[in-house]
Amino acid sequence: MMKKIFLPAILFTSWLIALKPAESKAQGFTMNDVKAQMVKDWERAKTYTIDYLNAMPADKYSFKAVDSIRSFAQQMLHLASGNVLLMSAASDQPTPSFFKSDLEHSSGAQAKDSVMYYVTASYDYCINAVKSSDVSKWGETIKSMNNETRYALMMKAFEHQTHHRGQTTIYIRLQGIRPPPEHLF
Numbered sequence: 001m002m003k004k005i006f007l008p009a010i011l012f013t014s015w016l017i018a019l020k021p022a023e024s025k026a027q028g029f030t031m032n033d034v035k036a037q038m039v040k041d042w043e044r045a046k047t048y049t050i051d052y053l054n055a056m057p058a059d060k061y062s063f064k065a066v067d068s069i070r071s072f073a074q075q076m077l078h079l080a081s082g083n084v085l086l087m088s089a090a091s092d093q094p095t096p097s098f099f100k101s102d103l104e105h106s107s108g109a110q111a112k113d114s115v116m117y118y119v120t121a122s123y124d125y126c127i128n129a130v131k132s133s134d135v136s137k138w139g140e141t142i143k144s145m146n147n148e149t150r151y152a153l154m155m156k157a158f159e160h161q162t163h164h165r166g167q168t169t170i171y172i173r174l175q176g177i178r179p180p181p182e183h184l185f
Contacts, residue, residue, distance in 0.1 A: 031135035038130050038154065044183050045158065046123035049079070049165050051180035053119060055172050058112035065170055072171045073110040077103040079164040080122035083157055089145045090153035091129035096121065126157060 053076065056063075061073040070078060084099040103109045103118055138151035145153055172179045 031138065035130060035133070035135050038158075039127060041158065042123060042127045042130060044185075045161060045165075046120070046127070048180065048183040049076075049119060049123065049161070050116070051183070052076075052165055052168055052172065053112070053116050055177055055180055056112075056168075056175065057177075060171075060175055061110060061112050061115060063171055063175065065174055070104070071110070072168055073112075073115045074104045075164050075168050075171070076115050076119050077106075077109055079161050080119045082160040082164070083122035083126050086145075086153050086157035086160060087126045087129045089142055090150045090157065091133045093125070093129045093132065096125060130154065 056072055062071045064071045081099060081103055084095055087093070088095045098118070099122070108114065109118060133150070133154075138149065138154075140150050141147050142150060142153060148156070169179045
């Protein structure tokens with residue numbers, strides 16, 4: 001009789017132990033972890049945007065899907081200016097001198113090599129601004145930017161560049177070119 005009770009009890013206890021979730025030895029998630037991920041995401045976005053810039057032929061940078069919107073070059077220059085403007089406000093890093101002019105409407109900035117330069121420089125600026133930022137200040141509110149926190153402005157900068165890169169997908173497709181595949185990781 002004892003064997004009949006003891007064996008099922010041992011099996012049941014073993015089953016419970018096997019089903020018990022393993023105790024996690026997870027370390028605390030810090031703002032420096034968030035910062036490291038943000039740097040990684042900006043680096044990924046830079047690579048993805050460069051793929052877009054390379055997908056569009058140089059002689060099509062002035063292409064507009066319709067007359068009332070930006071050209072491909074203007075979209076990308078707008079993206080670059082937004083990167084610098086928003087990240088500058090978020091990080092207090094000095095704005096590069098060449099971003100103080102209206103690149104989007106500058107005739108000298110519309111060629112593929114110029115657009116590539118400004119866009120790449122804007123991503124480098126954002127990556128370095130995040131790397132050099134003090135995470136303890138990310139919660140500070142910036143009054144001149146609609147009372148947003150530094151962290152929120154960094155996220156808005158990322159959202160802005162994603163939005164405008166995405167808009168250029170149709171420009172590339174209208175040229176009969178398949179856009180670069182997504183760079184989610």
